[in-house]
Structures are given as C-alpha cells and as structure tokens.
Amino acid sequence: MLEQSPEPVPGSKARRRPDTGHDLVSPSADKPHRVWPPAILVPVVVAMLALLAGPLMLIALTSVSTGPAGELGRGWTLAHFGRFLGDPYYRSVMLATLRIGAIVTLCSLLLAYPFAWWTLRQRGWLRAALLFAALAPLMVTVSIRTLGWIVLLADNGPLNALLSLSGIVTGPVRMIYTEFAVVLGLIEALLPFMILAVFTALQSIPRDVLRAAEIAGATPRQRFFKVILPLSLPGVAAGSVLVFTLAASSFVTPRILGGGRTTTVANLVVDQFLVSLNWPFGAAIGVLLFVVIGAVMALERAVSRRLPGGTQ
Amino acid sequence: MNSLTENGAAATPRPAAVDIENLVKRFDAQLAVDRVSLSVAPGEIVCLLGPSGCGKTTTLNLVAGFLRPDSGHVRLSGRLVDDLPPHRRQIGMVFQSYALFPHMSVLDNAAFGLTVRGVPRRQARAQALETLALVQLAEYAQRMPQQLSGGQQQRVSIARALAYQPELLLLDEPFSSLDARLRISLRDELKQIQRRLGLSALFVTHDQEEALQLADRVVVMQAGRIAQQGTPHDVYFRPDTRFVAEFLGEANFLPVTAHADHQVTGNAGTWQVSLPAGAARGTLMLRPERIALCLNADAAGGRNRVAGRVLGSHFRGASQRVDVQVGDAVWRVTQAGFNVVQVEPGQDVVLAWLPEDGRWLGGEAGRGVGGEVVNASAQVDTAVVTRRPAGSAGDTTIHPATTDA
Numbered sequence: 136m137l138e139q140s141p142e143p144v145p146g147s148k149a150r151r152r153p154d155t156g157h158d159l160v161s162p163s164a165d166k167p168h169r170v171w172p173p174a175i176l177v178p179v180v181v182a183m184l185a186l187l188a189g190p191l192m193l194i195a196l197t198s199v200s201t202g203p204a205g206e207l208g209r210g211w212t213l214a215h216f217g218r219f220l221g222d223p224y225y226r227s228v229m230l231a232t233l234r235i236g237a238i239v240t241l242c243s244l245l246l247a248y249p250f251a252w253w254t255l256r257q258r259g260w261l262r263a264a265l266l267f268a269a270l271a272p273l274m275v276t277v278s279i280r281t282l283g284w285i286v287l288l289a290d291n292g293p294l295n296a297l298l299s300l301s302g303i304v305t306g307p308v309r310m311i312y313t314e315f316a317v318v319l320g321l322i323e324a325l326l327p328f329m330i331l332a333v334f335t336a337l338q339s340i341p342r343d344v345l346r347a348a349e350i351a352g353a354t355p356r357q358r359f360f361k362v363i364l365p366l367s368l369p370g371v372a373a374g375s376v377l378v379f380t381l382a383a384s385s386f387v388t389p390r391i392l393g394g395g396r397t398t399t400v401a402n403l404v405v406d407q408f409l410v411s412l413n414w415p416f417g418a419a420i421g422v423l424l425f426v427v428i429g430a431v432m433a434l435e436r437a438v439s440r441r442l443p444g445g446t447q
Numbered sequence: 448m449n450s451l452t453e454n455g456a457a458a459t460p461r462p463a464a465v466d467i468e469n470l471v472k473r474f475d476a477q478l479a480v481d482r483v484s485l486s487v488a489p490g491e492i493v494c495l496l497g498p499s500g501c502g503k504t505t506t507l508n509l510v511a512g513f514l515r516p517d518s519g520h521v522r523l524s525g526r527l528v529d530d531l532p533p534h535r536r537q538i539g540m541v542f543q544s545y546a547l548f549p550h551m552s553v554l555d556n557a558a559f560g561l562t563v564r565g566v567p568r569r570q571a572r573a574q575a576l577e578t579l580a581l582v583q584l585a586e587y588a589q590r591m592p593q594q595l596s597g598g599q600q601q602r603v604s605i606a607r608a609l610a611y612q613p614e615l616l617l618l619d620e621p622f623s624s625l626d627a628r629l630r631i632s633l634r635d636e637l638k639q640i641q642r643r644l645g646l647s648a649l650f651v652t653h654d655q656e657e658a659l660q661l662a663d664r665v666v667v668m669q670a671g672r673i674a675q676q677g678t679p680h681d682v683y684f685r686p687d688t689r690f691v692a693e694f695l696g697e698a699n700f701l702p703v704t705a706h707a708d709h710q711v712t713g714n715a716g717t718w719q720v721s722l723p724a725g726a727a728r729g730t731l732m733l734r735p736e737r738i739a740l741c742l743n744a745d746a747a748g749g750r751n752r753v754a755g756r757v758l759g760s761h762f763r764g765a766s767q768r769v770d771v772q773v774g775d776a777v778w779r780v781t782q783a784g785f786n787v788v789q790v791e792p793g794q795d796v797v798l799a800w801l802p803e804d805g806r807w808l809g810g811e812a813g814r815g816v817g818g819e820v821v822n823a824s825a826q827v828d829t830a831v832v833t834r835r836p837a838g839s840a841g842d843t844t845i846h847p848a849t850t851d852a
Contacts, residue, residue, distance in 0.1 A: 343546035349533045350511055350540040350617075351560035351607065361563070365550045 198418035215419035225403070225420075232400040233427070235314065236383035239321045240329075240375050246322070247329035247374065252363075254330075255337050269330045272323055281391045284320050285311055288392075312394025320388045325381050329374040336370020337363070369439050376435040380428050400424045461489045462525030464615050464647030465510055470519035472505055479505040480516070481671035487615070490645045492638075494662035496652055498694070502671040503651045507619055510649060512536050524614050534563075539608030543620040545600040547592040553579065553603050554588035560611035578610040579603070581640060598629045605637065609644070616641075616648040622657065630654075634661060655695045659683060667691045684734065689808055692732045699733040699778050700808075711807070715774040718751040719802035723809070730808040735781040737804040740769060740788045740796055747799035753778075757794045771798060 201210040219225045254265040272280065287294055290307040298304045310316055340363065348362045386401040393399070400420060407417030463486040472480040480502045487493045495503040508514045510521055512533035521528050528536055539560070547556050555562075558575035562568065579585045582602035592600055601621060608616060621637075622630040638661055641648055652658050658665050659679040666676040667690075675687045686692035689700060703711035703718075705726040710717055713731060720731060741747045744754075755773040766783040769790060778798060782788065790796060 341544060341546065343542045343544045344548065346511075346513055346533070347540065347542060347546040347604075347607070348548070348559070348563075349513075350536070350538055351563065352534050352537075352611065353559070353563040354534055357563045361559075362548060366548075 194418045194421055197415050198422045200415050202415070215416045216423065218416065219420055219423060228398050228403055229400055229423070229427070231314070231398075232383050232424075235318060235321065235389070235399065236379045238318050239325060239382040240379045242318070242322050243326050243329040243378050244333075244371065244375060247326060247333050248367075248371070251330050251334040251337055255334060266334075270327050273327050277324065277387050278391075280324060281320055281388055284316060284323075284392055288316050288319075311392065312396055314393065316392040317389045317399075320392045321382045321385060324385075324388060325378045328377045328381070332370045332374025332377060333367060334370075336367040336373075339370075340366045372435050372439040376432050379431060383428055383431075384424060463487060463522070464489050464491070464524060465493075465649060466522040466525075467506070467510065468520045468522070470506065470509055470521070471517045472502075472509060472514060473517050478671050480509065482519075483668075483671075483673055484519075485666055485673065485676060487647050487649055489647050491663045492641055492646075492648045492650055492661055493664045493666060494650045494652060494658035495666050495668055496655060496658040496694070497668035497674075498653060501668040503653075503668045504619055506668070507617055507649060507651050510615075511538055511540055511617055537614045538617055539611070539613035539615070540617040541601070541604050541608050541619065541621040543623050545592075545597070545604045547600055547604055547607070549592055551592075552588065553584065553590050553592060553595070556592060556603055557588075557606040557610050559607055560613075564611060575606070575610050578606040581609065582606045582636070597625050598633060601625065601633065602636075605640075609640075609646075614647065616646050618648060618650045620652055621650075623652070623654070630657070637661070659695070667694060669694075684737075684804070685806055686732065686808070689730060689732070692806070692808065697735050697779060697781070699735060699738075701731045701733070701776065702728070703731045704728055705807070709802075713753075714776060715755075716751075716753045718753075718805065720751075720805040720807050721803065722807050726807060726809070732806040732808055733778075733800060733804065735768065735779040736766075736783065737800055738778070738780045739786070739799045740771075740780050740782060740790065741799050742788065742790075742796060744797050747797045750799040750801055751805065752797050752799045754795065754797055757790045757792050757796055759792050760790065771796060773798070 196207055198215055199211050199213060200207050201212050201214075219229075250265075250269065254262055254269070257265060286292055288310040289295070290309065290311065292311075294310065295304075295307045298308060299306070344362065344366070345358065348358045353361060383399075384401050385399070386405060389399040390402055390405075393402075401424065404417045404421045404424070407413045407420060411417075465485075465487040467483060467485050470480050470483045471478070483502070483506055485493065495506060497503045505514065509516050510523075512521075512528065512531060516529070523536060523538070548559065551559070554572060554575055557579050558571040561571035561574055566574070576585055576588060579588055582605055584599060584602050584606065587595060587599065587603075592603060595603065605621075618637075622633055625633065634657060640646070650658070650661060652661075662679055664676060665679050665682045667674045667682060669690050675682055675691045677685070682691060683695050686695065692698045692700070701713045703713045705711050705722050705728070706717075709719055709722045711720055711722070711729075711731055712718075718731070739747070739750070741752075744752065753773050755771040755778060758770040758772050758777065760767055760769040766781050767787055769780045769782065771778045771780060780798060
C-alpha cells in the first residue's frame with residue numbers, strides 16, 4: 136500500500152531528511168512506541184497468564200470433555216452445554232441471575248446518580264465525609280455485611296418489628312431468604328462502584344460547559360437533560376457494566392441471603408464443582424455465564440463508543 | 448470614588464447595557480472585587496484589563512450571575528438583576544475554554560440558546576445557521592466541535608452566544624488560548640461583528656494590545672479595584688498611576704521635582720510638563736515611541752530635550768529600540784517607520800519630546816512602586832511581573848492624590 140500513501144512529490148522523502156536527524160534528539164517525536172511492554176510489566180503479565188488465562192483455558196477445556204472430574208483427554212463433547220440450555224430449570228436460573236443483575240444495576244444507578252451529583256456540589260469536609268460514607272461498604276468483609284442483613288431482615292428482626300408496630304402488617308413479612316433480600320444485599324455491596332463511576336463522569340464535565348448552558352438560558356431542568364445527563368452517560372455505562380458483571384457473577388450474597396431458595400448461576404457452578412462433583416457440567420455453566428457477561432460488556436462498549444467522549 | 452475620566456454612558460438616553468454599582472465580592476479573607484462601579488453604554492465594548500488575580504473575571508462572573516455580590520448592584524438595561532439567576536439574564540457569554548457542548552453538532556451548539564427558549568426547532572436551526580454564517584462557519588454546521596480547530600471552535604462559541612440576540616455579550620479572555628496570528632484575526636472579526644450588530648460587550652483580558660484595539664473604553668483593574676478607566680488613547684498616554692502606565696506598555700519613568708510654571712527637574716535637565724496644583728516630587732512618564740532620537744541639539748527644535756549616549760540598539764522587525772544612557776539612568780527610545788535614525792553605540796545624541804507627551808505621575812504613585820531609582824533597562828521588562836502590590840501597602844498606590852486639573 137506504500138504506493139497509495141499520499142506523497143505529493145516523489146522527492147519529498149529526501150526533503151524530509153532533516154527531520155529524521157531531529158528525531159535523534161527527541162526520540163518520542165514521530166515513531167510509534169515499541170509494541171512490547173517494558174520489563175517492568177513482566178511480573179504482572181506473567182501473573183495474569185498463570186493465574187487468569189491459564190485457569191480459564193483449563194475451564195474451557197473441561198467444559199467440553201467427557202470425563203467426570205476434570206480428567207482431560209478422554210474425549211470431547213458439547214453435551215454439557217446442551218444439558219444446560221435444554222433444561223427449563225437451568226434456563227430459569229440463568230434468567231433469574233440476569234434479572235437480579237439488571238434490577239441491582241438499575242437500583243444502584245438511581246441511588247448513585249443523585250448522590251454523586253449532590254456530593255460533587257459540596258465542598259471541604261462534607262464532601263470528604265460523603266465520599267467516605269459511599270465507599271465504607273468496601274471496608275467491611277462480605278460475610279459480615281451479609282450476616283448484618285440476616286439480622287436486619289429476619290422474621291423477628293428489627294425491620295419486621297417496626298412494620299408490625301406501625302400497623303402496616305399483622306404478621307411478620309418474609310424478607311430474608313428471598314430474591315428481595317439478595318437484591319438488597321447486592322445493591323448495598325455494589326453501590327460504591329456505581330457512585331465512583333458516576334461521580335468521576337460528572338466531575339469531568341468542565342464547569343465552563345455548565346456555565347455556558349446556564350448563561351445561554353437553560354433552566355436547571357434543561358441543563359440536566361440536555362447537558363449533564365448526556366455528558367455523564369459514559370460513566371453511567373461504565374458503572375452499570377461493572378455493577379451488572381459483579382451482581383450477575385456474585386456467589387456469597389445470593390448464597391447466604393437467598394437461603395438456597397434463590398439460586399444464581401454462580402451458585403450452580405459451585406454446586407456442580409463441590410457437591411455434584413460434575414466438573415465438566417460446572418465448567419460449561421461457567422463458560423456460559425462468561426459468554427453472557429461478555430456479551431453485555433461488548434454491548435456496553437458498542438453503546439458508549441457512540442457517546443460523547445466515549446472512546447474507551 | 449475612582450477617577451472617572453470618562454463616563455459617556457450617563458449622558459445617553461437609553462439605559463446602560465450594564466450598570467455596576469459599588470460591587471464587592473469577598474472570597475474568604477480576600478477581597479476579590481472592591482467597590483467596583485462601571486457601566487457599558489449600548490453598542491459599546493468595554494475591556495476589563497489587568498493582571499491575573501486583579502478581580503476582572505470575578506467582576507464578569509458577578510455580571511453573569513454565576514457569583515452573588517456581597518454588596519452592590521448590577522443593572523442590565525436599567526433592570527436590577529441582583530436576584531435573577533444567570534439563565535434569565537439575557538446575556539451571551541464566550542469562555543476562554545470555548546465550553547462547547549461536545550455531544551452536539553456545531554449547529555445544535557449555535558441553536559442551544561434558542562431551543563431552550565422554546566423556539567421551534569426549524570426556526571431555531573435557521574436562525575443558528577444565520578449566526579454561523581456571521582462567523583463564517585455555515586458550512587461546518589454538521590460537524591462536531593472536536594472536529595474543528597481552536598479558532599473555529601471559538602467562533603462557534605461566539606455564534607452560540609449571539610444566536611439568541613442577547614442584550615449583552617460577555618467575553619472572558621476569549622482568545623487567550625489561541626496562537627498569536629489567529630488571535631489578531633479573530634479580534635478584527637469580533638470587532639466587525641460587534642460594530643455591525645451594535646452589540647454591547649464587556650470583555651475581560653490581560654492582553655493590553657487586545658484591550659487597546661477592541662475597546663471603546665478600557666477599565667484597568669488592580670487588586671480588586673479600578674485603577675483607571677478611559678478611552679484606550681487616554682489610559683495609554685495619560686495614565687494616572689505607574690501601574691497603569693507599565694501595564695499598558697513600555698515606559699520610561701524619571702524621578703523629578705516639580706517647580707512653578709509646569710517645570711520639572713530630573714537627573715539631567717529641566718523640562719516642561721503639565722502639572723497639577725501642588726505637585727512636588729513625583730515621576731515623569733515618557734512612552735519610548737514618543738521620544739525622538741536626534742543627532743544634535745538643532746534637530747531637537749523647541750521641544751524638551753536631554754543629552755545622552757547610545758548604549759546599544761535592538762532590532763525588533765517593525766521597530767527598533769535604542770537604549771540611551773542619560774546621567775545615571777538608561778532611557779528607552781523606540782523608533783519606527785520613516786523616522787529611524789541610525790546610531791552607533793557610544794554615539795552622543797539628543798533626546799527630544801513634546802511637553803504634552805510627558806505625563807506627570809503624582810508623588811504617591813512614585814512612592815508606591817518602591818521609589819526605586821529609575822533604571823529603565825531593569826524596569827520595563829519586569830514591569831508586569833513586579834507591579835503586583837502586596838496587601839494594603841499597595842492599595843494606597845492605586846488612587847493618586849492628584850490628577851490633572
């Protein structure tokens with residue numbers, strides 16, 4: 136394709152010679168950077184290959200093998216995938232997982248957006264305190280947090296006591312070990328990620344752009360819908376994909392708060408590996424979840440590439 | 448009150464486009480805007496000029512309504528707007544950062560002020576396209592802002608500010624992030640548009656050349672206060688203080704003692720200059736380009752004159768600067784055009800100037816800058832940097848005890 140490059144004059148290459156001499160002085164000038172990572176990245180690359188890519192390959196191979204407990208090389212089959220997709224029960228678990236992911240994502244977004252916007256407009260200690268409060272859930276280990284919900288949502292817990300005291304209900308309402316409890320627990324656990332993503336996006340909108348909208352006559356409502364919201368969409372998309380991914384693949388929270396009644400795909404995988412000892416089937420389910428979440432992420436990328444400033 | 452050398456606005460029958468009365472704005476302990484009063488007449492461009500941190504941008508933000516004053520009032524076309532939020536003030540504004548909406552096309556950017564006012568889409572677009580044509584960007588209407596150059600983006604931002612025909616245009620250092628050549632051409636373009644539309648504009652800049660060229664009236668600010676306001680010609684040639692003189696361009700400052708009959712004595716002679724009543728010790732300001740370099744006393748004619756010896760000259764393209772040793776001080780002379788006299792270092796020359804080209808700066812003004820011995824070679828280049836008074840000591844220098852009678 137060299138012939139098609141837009142060289143106006145054949146001799147122009149020779150004329151550019153002085154520039155190449157200049158390149159020696161400033162090596163960053165024209166040439167693209169080396170493709171190979173510098174030596175400092177070697178440890179992380181090795182770690183990623185050994186701890187992530189390797190096991191993933193192993194799982195993928197297991198999912199198509201015939202042998203029972205991870206014995207590879209006996210033969211290959213797609214039957215495990217067929218079994219999952221053909222069984223209405225498994226399909227319903229997959230749907231429930233996606234539904235929980237979607238609800239958690241939506242609720243987190245609705246909670247996080249106003250909080251992030253309001254926090255951004257605060258100054259000094261209040262802003263620091265709000266951000267600290269938003270991130271606090273990350274500092275408590277998942278089991279402690281989840282056990283807290285069990286106490287709170289129990290049939291004879293404080294929430295039910297409050298409800299019957301106020302006379303809204305007569306008997307205890309079943310909250311613990313329901314999908315509601317799972318959603319609640321996941322929202323609490325994943326809200327910080329959404330807040331951070333939205334906060335960062337809102338923070339990156341230049342003040343002058345908001346002022347330009349204001350002085351041009353836009354009411355607060357118009358400023359939000361015509362400027363702030365569209366410009367924060369990349370952050371909304373990033374936060375959503377993060378929360379959805381974590382919610383859809385979560386395992387501990389649904390396990391404890393769902394009480395076995397609400398099973399998610401991640402729990403199916405665990406059961407197949409640890410209880411049924413059917414590793415290939417467990418691996419196939421894992422691969423399917425991986426593919427579904429990957430598809431959601433691809434969708435997010437496709438969408439945010441069309442958004443303003445969305446050039447991830 | 449500040450020295451209001453010119454206030455044409457008060458005499459006009461139409462109310463001033465902007466009328467600012469005793470504005471005060473404090474940020475924590477710092478007084479950002481200190482009792483600033485000024486007005487912009489209909490069809491007038493007023494430039495707020497000053498170093499960074501002098502309160503000019505704060506003043507603009509107070510007019511826009513982004514900030515609320517601690518005291519004082521802002522009137523737009525005679526209407527008190529103290530309680531009006533920015534979006535209801537009918538103002539157009541151009542920002543240094545362009546501040547275009549990156550998710551909207553050039554056309555939608557230009558039409559923004561119309562669409563938020565409820566103008567039907569079709570009409571808004573037609574009107575926006577017209578305004579884009581005004582800044583010669585009609586053919587770029589469908590592009591996205593980031594596909595345009597900096598100069599084009601700033602023109603879009605001007606179009607966005609003009610499309611809804613605001614009563615007032617505010618410009619906050621609009622050309623500061625553009626390169627020099629583009630800055631000048633956009634400046635010309637803006638002036639043309641402003642004249643054509645009869646716009647009233649308040650323009651903030653730290654570039655004195657920009658202010659002098661664009662403004663009908665220049666308001667020089669220093670440490671939150673108005674140091675001087677007047678026509679560009681006035682503030683340039685008849686500054687009230689040394690700060691104003693130095694901020695607007697190169698100048699020679701000579702410590703002098705005043706006598707009767709408008710005579711002053713400096714380190715190397717006695718000269719004529721217009722003096723206010725009661726003048727004693729002070730500074731004589733001379734613009735380098737108003738001093739004629741003469742080869743002998745005869746050529747100096749009947750003007751003020753002083754003998755000196757050439758130290759060297761500096762070629763600057765359109766002009767040439769000559770440093771001349773006069774007594775213990777170095778004077779700077781700028782020659783341009785047909786009047787360039789070729790001189791050699793070491794050559795004896797006579798410097799001559801008309802009495803009206805000298806400007807007496809009051810004694811307090813002279814003291815306020817530290818009372819240094821005038822040594823132009825050291826001072827002129829550092830003028831802008833060193834002219835920041837520290838704290839209250841500097842404040843006293845802003846208001847000269849005397850102005851011309």
